[in-house]
Amino acid sequence: MAGTEVSDPLEQFTKIKELEMMPEKASEEEEEKEKDGVCRVKEHPRPGEMEAECTPGALQTGIPGGGQGLALATTEDSEKHVLALQAVHLSSDDVALQEVGWLLPQHQAGMQAVVPQTGSGLQSLLWLGEGSQQSLHQCVAIHLHDEVYSLQEVELMEFHVLEEHVAVAGEDSKSAASPDEGVGLRKFERGQEEIQPPAEGRVDEKQFFLVEARPGDERRNEIVLTISNLNIEEPEDKPASSQPHVGKDNSAKIQNKTQGKRSFHCDLCMFTSSRISSLNRHMKTHSTEKPHICHLCLKAFRTVTLLRNHLNTHTGTRPYKCGDCDMAFVTSGELVRHRRYKHTHEKPFKCSMCKYASVEASKLKRHIRSHTGERPFQCCLCSYASKDTYKLKRHMRTHSGEKPYECHVCHARFTQSGTMKIHILQKHSENVPKYQCPHCAAVIARKSDLRVHLRNLHTYRDTGLNCRYCSAVFHERYDFIQHQKTHKNEKKFKCEYCSYACKQERHMTVHIRTHTGEKPFVCHSCNKCFRQKQLLNVHVKKHHNTNFIPTVYECPKCGRAFSRWNNMQTHSKKCNSGQEKSTTSGKGKRMKKRKPAIPQEADKRDEAAAEEAVLVNGERYPGEVVPVGCGETIVGSEDLEEDVTCEMILNVLDK
């Protein structure tokens, strides 16, 4: 993937500009190249060039207008490929080729191309080997949309990439001889003799290219196309990034191109100019010489203009003031841009795939990545890749743990400013915004959480939710829950033998035994039967567990014994106030047995069991008695709505 950035794991993100290809990444690309037989163009940008460079491998094509085809020669540097066009007359047979509409993205210096123009506009761009007088059948083509030629526009275009059998002279001829190995795009070489016609190729894949058209030389009626391949990789044989070494004489080269016009070409980059003065001025950009020093901060600048702009930052001089607001800028261009953003809202860069438009071209390029899915900026520590540098930098905080944003109130730290802002709003602000659910009374602090609420509770479900207690069916969870609440206090289980009703089925099961006389729980020691398991457990504990030590709570005043602390406390208060008549007038006397507040029938049948639960070995010891409750739930009491524990029964018996 072109433009992939890989940073040194040990380096801070701010060093990403100096990144180099990872060895393993490079080897992967090498393998890929060998596997698919495609000779890809690879680039190694200079330090600082790669960041945010989304379109390596761009083609820049000057296209003189006219009703005839145009041949062009290419030069290239690490970023763009310049194709100088040359007129070519198309025959009627050649015109048919225009409908082929294929792209051969491989191109090298010396390659030539043809841009036929028919009808209302250009349709195809055909590339030829140098010596362009060969047949147009020996070429491949780019099919272009007509809209591309509306000037000053950037288009994202989808091309069908043609894989070709290309017989390449020299070293490549061997591979070309084998069809299997020769399938794929081949680098054009100077003087190559044979190129298979496009019709014999096959469609390999679709690729997205960014095509930008802008005016060229008006005198020659030129259009300049910049075709940026979002996928092309860099040439491995190109030297890795190195600081340009400026030589006064040998850096620039004067070249005579196809039209015989002199052009001046920079050897260090793709810069070409028809004027030597321009080239000389350009060469200064490769120089590290910065003779203009700021006397305030000693920062050096290459030109006087740059120094002056810099000085303005010290003095606050901003001569270009906005007439519609208080903003002011150092340059007029900044003012114009500001006005477009804030006041005129003029957005000349329009996306061809959606309604998005932007003030700046770079914003459109960034936006287009959301269509193509291109993520040029790869995290060196995980698989994440971002579409722009800022997101990668922000992502790197997840690895470094950096939390640069601090709440000024509680000093909590956050990775993103927005998170801190929400925190302050929710935690430290008085007028916290709330979001009212439109379907219920819920008021939720965050809009995103309201969305979750709506999704969970108010989203229609195809499969209805069935009520456990009735036949009602609901398709919204909120309605279902509300309905369930209506059953909350409902005694839906009714006894078929008496008027008893209860809320829980298990209660009814136990109750029914009072009618049937069923006692399914049998003591294995004495064969005594019990209607409830809990009663059996108490029985076993009291009668057959030799380790059982009952706890006694004794009234400090009268000495009455209780099995439960709270009962003793209640008694003790009455005893102290004189309300409670002493029922334990004498130690060792039996406590008067009281009828437990349990159903009458249960009382009859379980009296013995209740007695077992209260008395230890049928006797109360003087000053004690403590059949301690086991804590298990005992159910089935007809006059008790809630679950009854063993302690509760004992409590009743205590009274």
Place this chain on the structure above:
DNA sequence: GAGTCTCTCGCCCTCTGCTGGGTGAAC
């Protein structure tokens, strides 16, 4: 050669939305 304009890159910001852990109430 200097000044100006235009384009581009890079950085930072906000807004937005999703996700998952924590928590407390209800069951």
Place this chain on the structure above:
DNA sequence: AGTTCACCCAGCAGAGGGCGAGAGACTC
């Protein structure tokens, strides 16, 4: 006491706005 669930909250990423500044082109 355990489970479920709604809500709270921070973390994190996507998308886009805005501006500072550098560099090339153009004009005088």
